[in-house]
Amino acid sequence: MKPIYDRFLSSRINYIEPSPIRDAVAKIAAKSKTTKVISFAAGEPDPDVIPRELYGELAKEVFIKEKGSVNYSPADGVSELKIEIARFMAEYEGVKTGPDNIVVTLGGSQAIDILGRLILDPGDIVIVENPSYVNTILVWKHYGVRIIGVPMDDNGMVTEKLEDVVKRLRSEGKKLKLIYTIPTGQNPSGVTMSMDRRKHLLEIASRYDLLVAEDTAYNHLVYEPVDVKPLRSMDTEDRVIYIGSFSKIFGTGLRIGWLEAHPEIIGRVRVAKGPMDMCPPVPSQYIVLNLLRNKLYRPIREKAVAEYKSKRDIMIAAIEKHLTGLKHTRPVAGMFILLWLPEDIDGRAFSDQLLEKYNVAVIPAAAFYTDETGRNVIRLNFSMSEKDLIEEGIRRISMLLKESKTPTP
Amino acid sequence: MKPIYDRFLSSRINYIEPSPIRDAVAKIAAKSKTTKVISFAAGEPDPDVIPRELYGELAKEVFIKEKGSVNYSPADGVSELKIEIARFMAEYEGVKTGPDNIVVTLGGSQAIDILGRLILDPGDIVIVENPSYVNTILVWKHYGVRIIGVPMDDNGMVTEKLEDVVKRLRSEGKKLKLIYTIPTGQNPSGVTMSMDRRKHLLEIASRYDLLVAEDTAYNHLVYEPVDVKPLRSMDTEDRVIYIGSFSKIFGTGLRIGWLEAHPEIIGRVRVAKGPMDMCPPVPSQYIVLNLLRNKLYRPIREKAVAEYKSKRDIMIAAIEKHLTGLKHTRPVAGMFILLWLPEDIDGRAFSDQLLEKYNVAVIPAAAFYTDETGRNVIRLNFSMSEKDLIEEGIRRISMLLKESKTPTP
Known part of the structure; x- marks a missing residue:
């Protein structure tokens, strides 16, 4: 038809x-x-x-105690939750940050979409690991970008090849601003990027003036001692945009993720996000807030x-x-x-x-x-x-x- | 700086x-x-x-009974919820529809944003009531559109003036596809559009081949008997895209709204929405589902x-x-x-x-x-x-x- x-x-x-x-x-x-x-x-x-029963108890308490649970929160999230997320990033990620660097989102997915809206123009190129997360590729394609994959091995994205690709694209005059990586427990490969590669990736970002979107969804599902740190924790030039998510630990249904980056980027995110959705789901925000406050993440x-x-x-x-x-x-x-x-x-x-x-x-x-x-x-x-x-x-x-x-x- | x-x-x-x-x-x-x-x-x-205490009881029950409450739902919403929304639209809005015509969204706001993504190009013109809802204007501006307001009086958008504006824009060769209206209890004016004007608006949409986005957020906060029907219920040509929201009755914090339209439009919404957010917040969806099922809306x-x-x-x-x-x-x-x-x-x-x-x-x-x-x-x-x-x-x-x-x- x-x-x-x-x-x-x-x-x-x-x-x-x-x-x-x-x-x-x-x-x-x-x-x-x-x-x-x-x-x-x-x-x-x-x-x-x-622990769904525990969530049930928390939810019940939240609705009774928090009038705000049925109202809008600020578009960038309940302020106490942003404070807890900043603490979380210090404790678990070695990232020193504050609530003004954080915007709470509808899972990591919305965080990725908003980044696209702020950064990507038709014709821009985004570099990803090959293979990479299919939904990131799909949603950034909405912005008319071309996706280029850099091969992976058992140590993650092969950063020597990354540098070759960046050099070539720059010599061709292509518009390249952003590298997207899932450095730990990557989807779909399960591979974790080595520390050497992480450092090399950051060097390349610095040398070629690029931003890095670090998708940390699997950072805490780690089964063996590994000597890795988040890119954002080693990011001396504020080039890394940290995409956070509680989905893989607290469950995907709550839909609570966040973006953490330099306040100038986060300020732009905040302005863009307001009319997009008014705010993240408020009962979910309070449930996550209480899980974090009650030290239940660990x-x-x-x-x-x-x-x-x-x-x-x-x-x-x-x-x-x-x-x-x-x-x-x-x-x-x-x-x-x-x-x-x-x-x-x-x-x-x-x-x-x-x-x-x-x-x-x-x-x-x-x-x-x-x-x-x-x-x-x-x-x-x-x-x-x-x-x-x-x-x-x-x-x-x-x-x-x-x-x-x-x-x- | x-x-x-x-x-x-x-x-x-x-x-x-x-x-x-x-x-x-x-x-x-x-x-x-x-x-x-x-x-x-x-x-x-x-x-x-x-009734926040009731929400607390429902939420507790949901987390215990529904394993799916902590997992993704389909991107377009829990299927039982879509069925209940279709019933709601039949019962309260006189709109005969089915779950395949419905996509559940993060409140009406996300519904409006997704529509912009599907329909609006830079340079397009959108007609709204003057004044109109500031967040719709802001988020559609993200897509580079120009917003033109048509004056209102006590009977809503003055549709005679609407026709003048449409004629002029068409004669100037401008790209005009969409009229946005909040026909009942409009934000910010509080005005409700008369039946004559509603019919006239639909006639104009038909004559000039336009889509109509009908924002129904305030449809059920009605304080006196008024003889009005939703545009969508009189829409014989499937030109109306119904923007639904439970925010104004069940509370804004849950963030549950929806889009209802011809399946061809909804099919496009479904494809676009998947990677944007994975799904609406699932506990919120189940709470609304239970409120509807237990006949608590009224x-x-x-x-x-x-x-x-x-x-x-x-x-x-x-x-x-x-x-x-x-x-x-x-x-x-x-x-x-x-x-x-x-x-x-x-x-x-x-x-x-x-x-x-x-x-x-x-x-x-x-x-x-x-x-x-x-x-x-x-x-x-x-x-x-x-x-x-x-x-x-x-x-x-x-x-x-x-x-x-x-x-x-």
Whole structure:
């Protein structure tokens, strides 16, 4: 049917693309309605790890005690929450900051969108890790930008290649302002950037006068001692914009994230944000405020870390047992493992067959790549998987792989 | 100090303006910290009218019963909530619709912003009532549009003048796609558009091939029987995009609004919205879902209407007693009264003096006007005022007015 409203749409509509994993997600949702599916497709914490009863008690108290819970908060967030977030950043991130450097947002997602609105013009280039978080790519494309990916290895973005790319783009006169990175427990790779690379990235930002957007969503889901610090904590030139989120510890549903940066940037964010949404959800803000004040971040995180670590270990053991020889990442942080299928296998078709025939859900990782190199890669989530079914899910992947090796007529 | 980050900002930054009432609001907040201020400056419901204890019970139940409360919902909202909203629109608005025509948003504000993203290009023109809601104007300006206001009278937007404006713009070859209206209990005027004008507006939209964004935030704060229907309920050509909000009945803090329109438009909204914010706040969605399911909308609204009606009556009586002869609106709906000061008085300076000298807070309405005609107008809110202090506040306005008439050296 001919679209009848296209004459009313902005030219921006050409940049607004459906998520490349939308179909996969829809198929999984449909199948799950009728069949028991072993899912490695999620991208969020396990709700059974989150103390929902405690949230219920807190919410009840908040509504009774805080008249303001049913009114607007300031557009940049409840001021006590901004103070607690500043304390959080000092305690857990080694970032000395204050409430005036902070704007509370609707999760990290809105923080990323607002940054795009402030910084990105059509034709601008943004550098990301290849692969990178698909929703950041999608929402920044709304602003008409071109996304360029820099390859990763086990130590994160290969910063030598980053410098090559930056040099080339500058020599071509391209408009480049921003590097986006998820340095710890990256989505989708699970990789954590080494300290050397972090320092090198900051040097490059300084040398070429670039801003860095540091997405810290997975900073605290860390399963082994690692010697890394947030870029923002080493940022002597105020080039790093810290994208914070409580989603991966307190749950995604509350939708509380934040931006922290130099007050001049944050001042602009504050001005832009006011009419965009009036304020973040106020009961959610008060729940997070109370969790932080009552020192509940650490125990909630510790429970999550213990649980996800054990799931990760089971998944890696199963991969090494059933999928011997296949390349995969070994995350020390985050929620995801990338698995490379044999080169001649298309990850999208494989994921479809796996769901259809074996009732196992994975996400084809091609969507996260800025080029064709991820065609045969799939993303496995362990945080929300059912512990007892992880090995069986991996075994079924190996069964489909064996079949795929037999040529079909 | 020279801004140091300007080199990184998008060209859009020229369109991102601070709210023209920001300074007034900041002064009121500062003064309120040290002094008892009689405030007519608010723009939201009275938290004492809202059953916060009940919300607390519901929230507790939600967190315990709904695992999904701490996870993402679909980007367009919890599906049961969309069903309830469709029912709500049938029951209260006479709009026959279904969940596929609905996207749940972070209040009406985000709904308005998303519409801008989908529809508005730099250079486009949007027609609004003059005066109109300042945050809609501000956020649509982010998209580089020009805002043109059409005068209002006691029956709402003067649609004869609307047609003149549309004709002129079309003859000049201007890009005009959208009319924005708050037909019932308008902010800031409190005026409700008559049925004849509503029909005429729809005729004009049809004749000149325009979309209409109908902001229904105040549709259910109606204090006297009025014979009006939502534009969307009379919209035989699917030109109306319905902007819904529960903020004015259930409280602004929950941040639950929605867009309802032809599925082709809503499909585009759905695609755009996914990566912008992942989903609306999930506990808030479940609280609203339970309020609707438990048939609590009507009693909560009835309590609010009774309370605000009595405040409105007190305020109008006080204006007629103490400010005889001054023009003001007589709202049958909404939360606001506009008051015209004598022509030679500047509403901004008057509001400042009123706060400083008499501890009464009002909002200068100039910010809501698209031209200079509102220079001497102030906006008075009654919904959040303290009933016992309304007359005293109005009396203080009259005292300052008397002083203002005495020429000062």
